[in-house]
Amino acid sequence: MDYLAPTTVEEAVGALAEEPEARVFAGATDLIPQIRAGRPEPGLLIDLKRIDRCTSVTETEAGWVVGAATPTSRLTENDEFSTSMPGLSEAAGLIGSDQIQNRSSLGGNLCNASPAADSVPAMLVNDVRAVVAGSGGTRTVPVGEITTGPGSTSLADGEFIVEFEIDRPPANTSDAYLRMIPRTEMDIAVVGAGARITLDADGNCASARIALGAVAPTARRVPDAEAALEGRPIDDDTLAAVAAAASAACNPIDDKRGTIEYRKQVAGVLAKRAVKLAAERAAGTATTNGGH
Amino acid sequence: MTVTDDPTTNPGYKWVGTRPIRPDGLDKVTGKAQFSADLVLPNMIEGAVARSPHAHARIVSIDTSVAEAMPGVQAVITGADFPDLAEAGAPAADVRESKKIIARDKVLFEGHPVAAVAATTRQEAQKAAAAIVVEYEVLPHALTVSEAMAEGAPVLHDDLITANVEPTPETASNVASRAVQQRGDLDEGFAAADVVLEHRYTTKPVHQGYIEPHAAVADASQNGRVNLWFSSQSPFDIRATTAKLIGCSPSRIKVTPAEIGGGFGGKTVAYVEPIAAMLSRKANRPVRVVMDRHEVFLATGPTSGSVTNDGKITAADIWMAFEAGAFPGSPVGAAAMTAIACYDVPNFFIEGFDVVVNKPKVAAYRAPGAPIIAFGVEGLLDELARAIDMDPIELRLANAAEEGVQAPYGPVHPRIGMVETLEAIRDSDHYRSPVPEGCGRGVASGFWFNIGGNSVATVNVHEDGNVSVIYGSPDIGGSRASMALFAAEELGIDVERVTPHIADTDTIGHTDVTGGSRVTLSAGKVVVEACRMIKDDLRRRAAKTWDCDLDEVDWVDGQAQHVSGTESPLSLAALAGKAGRTGGPISATYTENVRGAGAGFSTQLVDVRVDEETGQTEIVRYTTAQDAGKAIHPSYVEGQMQGGVVQGIGWALNEEYIHRADGTLDNPGFLDYRIPVASDLPMIETIVVEVPNPNHPYGVRGVGEVGIVPPMAAIANAIDRSTECRLHDLPMSPVRLLSAINDRDARD
């Protein structure tokens, strides 16, 4: 494998176009284990981390622009970011240990396209957009349209994600991300649930976004669970409806981390808990942190 | 905290029982300590092993021609390069060991070595190993005892006839042997009982999980001798194995032990050492072979998965089947001996079967066999306690083994500390505290024999009065510190003046394995005795100097003193300074096959909180009480206790081998083979109980192993108290526990 560290997006696009065996990478926290496990080695490794745009975290009018190769520890350590998007921050912060956190990135987590990726449900409920660069220029795509199945994305050959655009949430809104893992750290999510709740003046749910991870080929929103909440108070009944809708929306597999039955059941539990936590944060009454 | 028996007779030691910094500590916190993959020799090349992708297959052919021609390749070996021990009529155990190291006609587990390459770089060696073409005839496999014992099961060894059954079977099977412990009359015992409980338990194989993968450096390029460096718990045993497998005399091999990055029993047997030696012979250069984590999980010994049935306390009827892996040798015999050893049970029949399956041959794992059966026995005791509404500690106290009780495996117990560990828990702050809100509390006990065995120590006094203590037990838990403390105590000198050395196999006499919780006892004893020989010698030299009788000289506080007080004392340094004039160098060697190991007992207490919506178990509080006899270096005794407990917690909650239907391992890595991480745990409170071992000069009992015996049952008991769900299968992972909670809710 050869190694290249371009300093501009154009340089990276050019290198990718020229070398069909090239792969971009940020933290390599998935790439290296996959190569060790026998995945074919790329002919050229293109390191995105020397491109300023790919590692910047910028607050804008609308919200945030986060470089796709930014180590997630920089996001979680950014107090402004973590305060305005606590769920997205905690989801990014759950991608592995402190060692991993200094390498992992939203771009890598998304494009590795594991159904269990921790940042994706939180990105979905926040309508995060990916700015994709390729030889045809750049295009902006909702994150939900990037992953197409386990290990696969909609990115064409020669394309890569440069940065993410995140809009600041409206007032009375907050988010949460919870996941089930057998230990307390260092595990791939068996189930992941992201929720974003906007409360109205009466404290009822004005708008709900709920997304599940690790229970289908890609992370996905759960419209039925959202519909069960919208316009309603967040109480035991509506939460039970959320749980039921979340369980029903699952299409999980049996694997070494969990069974179909387990994932369906726990998806309901976590969806309900994530909604509750997001609502408490939106109301300013949250007393607990998320799943660490 | 330490709970000491007989405080009035416990001598006030000056060094033993203190907590100095360990002698090898500085090297270990600065990265200087050399583990076996760290060693670089001039002219050294690197090895890689080609391994079977199949759980069970016949080897039809091996073609190494492509590999041999690849860049950097210096040697390629297969089983054919090794002496054929079967043809030579070697004992069956040696033949099996040679087939375990590298396959001959069959591969018996995924990861079974079939060939190896030595090349200039590790990458070249790996590429060449991948280019070795092996034609396999894939055979059906058996992965569990149930599969292996079933009618029509694929037979791993066509010459394996079950030992110790009547009548001797006529055909081969996968049942290697049967072990039995029995006493009294079962029917009478059960008839006399008020409550009889029976369950079937299963456990999964778990790996010792040492953080350092196996590695060896071999140099067979020197005039017929082989120099080996590797991290191992048993340099002498692996020297012997390697000698047999490569066809030379043991004394032609010199093993220099490297620092060892964890063993727990898993580094007591050979894996890459004979391969490295053979590659070095063929390449005529030093060769380093390092396993990666994937290989460690695929091809090194887990401990057994099992199936067991248990009975009740005045009578016990136990049936066990343990996986041995691809070759016979599970710890089912030890399990049979230890199953009820904590208690005085008059009637019992304990039967265990050693069953081969298509997995790597099991290796020892901390008190081998005992933790597995304790999961069943200690869980059943808890259910009995609930059935008769008796406190579980009181139930155990009512049945506890004591001095004078005959152990299930034969000998009569001398002074032992089972009762004291129960009392320590009963009286502990933890037990006296109310069970926290939402938690369940469980208790369990455990036993391990501990062993003695062969040890040698040489003590040399330098001209400056400092002392070297040379012995042959690799240090896996801080034992150097204990040896230094023994020498300091015996000689009456500051512990900083003692330097322990772990010698190579040429320089020290045969020493048994670092394992079996034997080092502090056995190496400790010979160190003590060698120091006593030194003291006698020093007194003789002082007597010569003062021209008096030997019995007029005492050795006190590191000095020779004349009983009359008329002579100025002679310090160790003073006597050492003129050693040549008083008889020559001051050195003593003591050797013994040490007997009188004191049995180890542990009682443990745990509070758990279960998230009943996800099945996840949190360990909220944990206390362990263990009889150390005498804690030589209390910090390292505590460390052994805590380490064993945490391995048990992992075994209880999450660790297991997960195989695919095709017999290959689905989780050969630390990502999905889930050992506990720091955030999973609270502090582990330790109560060091000291009931001195009457057979050791300092009362030492081994402490390394028994700590892993109780945790799985203690946690199962706590989960049961918390959720009213009794789990009989390990691990008690969230998936399994949630399923049990669902079943409970459906029942209610």
Added chain:
Amino acid sequence: MTRVPVSCTINGHEEAFLAESGESLLNALRDEVGLTGVKEGCGTGDCGACSILVDGRVTCACLIFAPEAEGHELTTIEGLADAGHLHPLQQCFLEGAALQCGVCTPGFLLAAKALLDKNPHPTETEVRYALAGNLCRCTGYDKIIRAVLDAAADMAAATGDAA
């Protein structure tokens, strides 16, 4: 296989070495630079034994390609002590018997240093989560956590900075 030159600062010294582009920094540090204090426990970022500091941040050397080190400041265990003076963490690990076999110790020391540099007054829980990426099989973590908390207290006392 192309070997490329890499120049970086390691333990305060300018270093230059050759490595394969696709070689891990772990292998380069061990084999090319000779820093065998950086241990391989798994090679896939699951155990933390190869933890080093890159520009003061803890990360697994096995998950870094050697050329990425260009221009960065690396700290390995060999650089933790300062001219023979042990770092308080090293001293507390020794005094607190926070190691048994010692193979995970270098990784833990660097991860703990990164924690205390960022958060000088961590709670026990914060220490446990910060060190969750470092596996230890010998100690059960108890004495390691205590040693880190002790070192934090010692370092705070030394700077006169109470929690």
